[in-house]
Amino acid sequence: METKDYIKYFLKHTVIFVLWFAALLGLILSSVKGEHDLQNMLLGDDYPRYLEGAPEAVDFPVNINTATLRELKKLEGIGDAKAKEIISYREENGGFKSVDELINVKGIGESTINNIREYITI
Numbered sequence: 001m002e003t004k005d006y007i008k009y010f011l012k013h014t015v016i017f018v019l020w021f022a023a024l025l026g027l028i029l030s031s032v033k034g035e036h037d038l039q040n041m042l043l044g045d046d047y048p049r050y051l052e053g054a055p056e057a058v059d060f061p062v063n064i065n066t067a068t069l070r071e072l073k074k075l076e077g078i079g080d081a082k083a084k085e086i087i088s089y090r091e092e093n094g095g096f097k098s099v100d101e102l103i104n105v106k107g108i109g110e111s112t113i114n115n116i117r118e119y120i121t122i
Contacts, residue, residue: 078112
């Protein structure tokens with residue numbers, strides 16, 4: 001075979017492969033109904049469901065005197081119950097005067113305060 005024949009052979013098969021791949025990709029994508037279906041298809045069943053509908057990122061430090069329930073729950077060790085306790089405490093006591101005042105909130109101890117200290121402010 002001459003060099004020209006090799007080039008023609010290569011180009012012909014490259015074009016065939018690209019067309020085949022595009023058709024296959026089109027079939028796959030046409031069967032996908034939504035973004036999460038595509039993620040599940042590509043990432044499998046181990047795709048972390050907790051990320052679905054996740055809220056936007058929170059800016060740190062979080063002001064514990066103004067933070068919403070959602071913002072407080074972004075802090076390590078603060079779940080729904082503790083976040084509600086923080087909000088209740090600040091509403092009943094007119095806000096926090098210092099970060100250390102969190103010790104007065106039901107369910108929050110020294111270790112929790114130390115873990116989140118650099119992520120919170122007043």
